[in-house]
Amino acid sequence: MPPPSLPVTLDCSLRHYGGEHPAHAHATHAQLLYALSGRMELEVDGHSAYVDTVTGLWIPAGTRHAYLAPPGAQMLVMDVVAPPCTALDKLRRFQVPRAASCPPQALAATERLQLLLDAPTLLPRRGVDVQALEAHIRGALHTPWPTARMAAWCHLSPQRFHARWLELTGRTPQQWLRQLRLDQAERLLARGRSLEASAADCGYASASALAYALRRDRGTGARALRRR
Structure with a gap:
């Protein structure tokens, strides 16, 4: 897509958000936004939308929008x-190019704008809240979490969930889950919890299964973790 006609004024910044902001519109400028971390739910002209690390949104000047x-x-x-x-x-939803997934100072604003104008348009699709699902899984880490269960929690088919999770985290659901279980097991063992109890709390079938996973993926064992 060719660049917009000059003159163009650009202000590119990294902003930290939290909480809810009421509906408003920018009369003099359009706004382009996407996440470098986290996600944002929006209401744009009465329609729901979201942005995350792979999905961006172009909001034309004068368009009312609110966010959470x-x-x-x-x-x-x-x-x-x-x-x-x-x-x-x-109004356009677009796929965030990898080259644009960087802070403002790492890429010239004009170059970033061109990358985003050229980015593929995305059809509306259901969002995946990584942080919310992670918190839910942490609360029941001792139970099985097949991909189908994770997908159902997000109201997606397993195939679509797998593809979206890989986009958002860079890992398949089960690769991500394996690291989550091991991270928690390491924390428990470092606090002095037994290998058997840590395995049960983190969803491993046995203490030997956890010991094997620690050696294979982390190159360590329960005794070494307790000495830290």
């Missing part, structure tokens, strides 16, 4: 002042 974000969400926000232009005057 968990504490600590980091959003890349670009305010764009430009003459009327088809590329900038329509």
Whole structure:
């Protein structure tokens, strides 16, 4: 897509959000946003939307929008002042290019804008709240978590959930879950909890299964962790 007609004024910044913000509109500039970490739920002209680390949103000037974000969400926000232009005057959901997944100082604003204008448009799709699902799983880590169960919690098919999770975390659901279990097991063992109790708390079938996973993936054992 060609760049918008000049003159264009760009203000690119990293902003930290948390909580709810009432509906408002920017009369003089369009706004482009996506997450560098976390996610944000939005209502745009009465329709629900979201942004995360792989899904961005172009909000035209004058478009009313409200948002809700968990504490600590980091959003890349670009305010764009430009003459009327088809590329900038329509609400658009786009796929965030990897080259644009960096803080403002790491990429020139004009280059970032061009990358985002050229990014593929995404059809509406159900969002996946990584932090919410992680908190839910942590509360029941001792139970089995097949991909189908994780997908059902997010109201997605296992195939779509697998693809979205890989996009968002860079790992398959089971790779991510394995690391979550091991991280928690290491913390418990470092606090002096027994190998058997740690295995049960973290969803391993036996103490030997946890011991094997620690050696294979972390190159350590229960005794070494307790000495830390």
